[in-house]
Amino acid sequence: MAGQRRGFFCGSLDHSLSRRGFLGAAAAGAATFATDMTALNVLQQPAFASELKKQQKRVILLWLAGGSSQLETWDPKPGAATGGPFRAIQTAVPGVQISELMPKMAQRMKHTCIVRSLNTKDGDHGGGAKLMMRGRRDEANVQYPDLGAVLAREMGRVDSQVPDYVSFYFATEGRGFAPGSSGFLGARYAPMELTQSMIPENIRRLADINDLDHAERADLRDLLSKQFTQGRVNSTTSSHNEAYQRVRGLMSSEKLFDISQEPQKMRDLYGPTQFGEQVLAARRLIEAGVPFVRVARAWWDSHGQNFETHQEMVPELDHVMATLLDDLEQRGLLEHTLVVTLAEFGRTPGINASLGRDHFASAWSATLSGCGIKGGAVYGKSDPTGNRVVDGQVGAAELFATIYRALGISPTKNYYVGSRPVPLTEPGTKAIDAVLA
Amino acid sequence: MASANPDQLKLARNLNSKGILFGIARLANSSRAFVGSSDFKVYEVDLTDVKAEPKELGAHNSYVTSVAVADKTIISGSYDGRLIWWDAEKRSQIRAVDAHGKWIRRVLATPDGKVAISVADDMKCRLWDVESGKMLRELSGHKAETPHHFPSMLYACAVSADGKYVATGDKVGHVVVWDVATGKELATVETPVMYTWDPMQRRHSIGGIRSLAFSADGKQLAVGGMGKVGNIDHLEGKARVEVFDWQKGERTHEFPGDKFSGLVQQLTFHPDGEWLLGAGGANDGFLQFFNLKDKKVLRQEKVAMHVHGFALNEESDTIYAVGHGKIMVYEMKA
Known part of the structure; x- marks a missing residue:
């Protein structure tokens, strides 16, 4: 029991759940996944965990900000003039090779599909980042929600006490290019953005306010809000109020972010880098029911010394991503969790005078691992030099449709902006069936 | 040796080549040189004939990052971790050795x-051992990881004129001088300015010690790289050279750079100590001459390519610089 107790966030048995109580609640459909931090403890017990897991799908987006090179990761071209110095290595999937900088992922390719034929036509950091976070371009009068906001809406629970959308982006470069955006969905689905601290700032109740005061202030605010909104019902005010209604739940979720709660052995597995620690936090969050977590690893914009930069950063990506997939698999979460690697674009096959690669959106790669995905699949093909797509060209819309389908969400589902129906992806968009399980 | 005068430096000719050339080594008292290329191949070039096609000796499995001449034997090193011995006369491979577990950066x-x-x-x-290809000794002491938990790199090495000392320099600015006879570490010097870790904006690093050279008497050790960098997406740090009396552990010279940005990829002392020559670059390249006696920059010349390496002739009055697709021959005859 000591081991089980160690997993309790406050260490109190008061927060433990009985098997009967939990399963009863699950059967009633009233508590099918974590509602507070005690759920993490529950997840350590296989019988409970299975009840939780079968309901909930989740996404971890590894956002490779600045644009990682497809040639030094998922689509190597060894021997080509554009190929760079690194070799390709055979993966565990016959016929599939990736860069030698990713030996750990090479052994885990059965979980991952590679899309090698992205042509997204935007080599600008800002434009590319918005496009690849939202799957489409804004219109003059419509700001679209990004992937995290849509999935928060689709996979989060109305009464969730954990955040629906968390974004880690500590590096300052590029953060402003693709801030989390809930667009027309409103503030209810906006991300909890962490930019300086692993644990949300200002989440704690002020020391000079006791819990009763806090609750009474919330009641007063609620009363005033209801009076204000009488006769003024619109999406903005209701979204605002929904956000406040979740405050007390979110305040109790602080320890979800605290990786010191993890056994040291687990922390060692993810490693000491900031990216490793944030991905471990992401796993804790999705395990507790957070539907979408973005972990941004910046900054890959290797205009000079591309190969040195990738020698430094790709092994970290390889290690952390492989550790994440192992961890999810061992917890039985991988089949319910989609892990995405994505950036605003890739990098030029041409090698510049500084041994760098520049911005390139014409033939680059993304990966999908886990939930709903045909592991080991490779979709699309770039030419022998990596300069253009020769088979299976897709854009952001197709990739997003594929993500939605992998999660069991119809890409044609409509939201409504006023009375205008707006489908999740642009009309006529087809998901990439070949990579879907 | 007064035949070389940096004031007379001028571009004499360009020789076209294939791919990006990372290293060059001359066969003594000849116009023959050998270069390593990004097309994985080792070529022989005639440094006097602008029309001559490079002659291929053979290929590695990755970029050929360095070439050395040991009498009549050529030895090339590559990102494939292999050293290949070549017979300069027959232009044929003698042997290939799986020399390192990772990417070879320099061969001397x-x-x-x-x-x-x-x-x-x-x-x-x-x-x-050049004759047999057997490993004689391993010098080990540089840390595998940077202080920020990323892989370090061992970019540079130099050997003293008497062959007694070897210096090695890594990514974080740590230099070790080794006793060749015993393999013992004799001294260390540090050039931390040559390593830039960006903890906030971009969260990775750039730089490292890219070049080392002993003076003819072996007492001075020059270290080349790049100063601190603001935007590490680019090679925008100033080209930087520091010189040490390594036996005393004292830095005797600091040339922080003023005119050119980029990495100092190679350093060579004039045999008589008249100057120290550094070359390197960012998008473009440079040649820099330093007067150590007066602690002044003698001359700085822009080069229309990033210089990855160079060789001098016996008189030290001609520079054969290699880079992106060509060999540039500079003369500075007195």
Whole structure:
């Protein structure tokens, strides 16, 4: 029991759940996944965990900000003039090779599909980042929600006490290019953005306010809000109020972010880098029911010394991503969790005078691992030099449709902006069936 | 040796080549040189004939990052971790050795041509018997990881004129001088300015010690790289050279750079100590001459390519610089 107790966030048995109580609640459909931090403890017990897991799908987006090179990761071209110095290595999937900088992922390719034929036509950091976070371009009068906001809406629970959308982006470069955006969905689905601290700032109740005061202030605010909104019902005010209604739940979720709660052995597995620690936090969050977590690893914009930069950063990506997939698999979460690697674009096959690669959106790669995905699949093909797509060209819309389908969400589902129906992806968009399980 | 005068430096000719050339080594008292290319191949070039096609000796399995001449034997090193011995006369391969577990950055030969020296990103320096190809000694001591938990790299090495000392320099600015006879670490010097870790904006690093050179008497050790960098997406730090009296552990000279940005990829002392020559670049390249006696920059010349390496002739009055697709021949005859 000591081991089980160690997993309790406050260490109190008061927060433990009985098997009967939990399963009863699950059967009633009233508590099918974590509602507070005690759920993490529950997840350590296989019988409970299975009840939780079968309901909930989740996404971890590894956002490779600045644009990682497809040639030094998922689509190597060894021997080509554009190929760079690194070799390709055979993966565990016959016929599939990736860069030698990713030996750990090479052994885990059965979980991952590679899309090698992205042509997204935007080599600008800002434009590319918005496009690849939202799957489409804004219109003059419509700001679209990004992937995290849509999935928060689709996979989060109305009464969730954990955040629906968390974004880690500590590096300052590029953060402003693709801030989390809930667009027309409103503030209810906006991300909890962490930019300086692993644990949300200002989440704690002020020391000079006791819990009763806090609750009474919330009641007063609620009363005033209801009076204000009488006769003024619109999406903005209701979204605002929904956000406040979740405050007390979110305040109790602080320890979800605290990786010191993890056994040291687990922390060692993810490693000491900031990216490793944030991905471990992401796993804790999705395990507790957070539907979408973005972990941004910046900054890959290797205009000079591309190969040195990738020698430094790709092994970290390889290690952390492989550790994440192992961890999810061992917890039985991988089949319910989609892990995405994505950036605003890739990098030029041409090698510049500084041994760098520049911005390139014409033939680059993304990966999908886990939930709903045909592991080991490779979709699309770039030419022998990596300069253009020769088979299976897709854009952001197709990739997003594929993500939605992998999660069991119809890409044609409509939201409504006023009375205008707006489908999740642009009309006529087809998901990439070949990579879907 | 007064035949070389940096004031007379001028571009004499360009020789076209294939791919990006990372290293060059001359066969003594000849116009023959050997270069390593990004097309994985080692070529022989005639430095006097602008129309001559490079002659291929053979290929590695990755970029050929360095070439050394040991008497009549050519030794090439590559990102594939292999050293290949070539017969300069027959233009044929003698042997290939799986020399390192990671990417080989530099290969040298002792002046007597008997020992080859290689450094690689497995953070090892290895000494090789040129005749037999057997490893003689391994010099190990550079840390495999940077203080920020990322892989370090061992970019540079140099050997003293008497062959007694080898210096090695890594990514974080740590230099070790080794006793070749015993393999013992004799001294260390530090050039931390040459390593830039960006903890906030971009969260990775750039830089490292890219070049080392002993003075003719072996007492001075020059270290080349790049100063601190603001935007590490680019090679925008100033080209930087520091010189040490390594036996005393004292830095005697600091040339922080003013005119050119980028990495100092190679350094060579004039045999009589008249100057120290550094070359390198960012998008473009440079040649820099330093007067150590007066602690002044003698001359700085822009080069229309990033210079990855160079060789001098016997008179030290001609520079054969290699880079992106060509060999540029500079003369500075007195």
